[in-house]
Amino acid sequence: MATLTIRLPNDQHERLKALAARRGTSLNKMFEEFSARALAESDTEVRFLARAARGDRQTGLALLDKLDAYHRKP
Secondary structure (H helix, E strand, O other): OOOOOOOOOHHHHHHHHHHHHHHOOOHHHHHHHHHHHHHHHHHHHHHHHHHHHHOOHHHHHHHHHHHHHHHHOO
């Protein structure tokens, strides 16, 4: 496991410590969760862009039209 040192303004550090305390977790665990979410977002975006590059624009728009029509049904 790696060690990471970050610099934060004192007020931000205090607010993050208080947030971790309210969540009943450590500041370290909270940063692990933040980093896992950021990586998951990035992975999702990369997969989406890769699929979009392989896709057909007209087919995608037609699919969106079908979804719109489905949601407009009474």
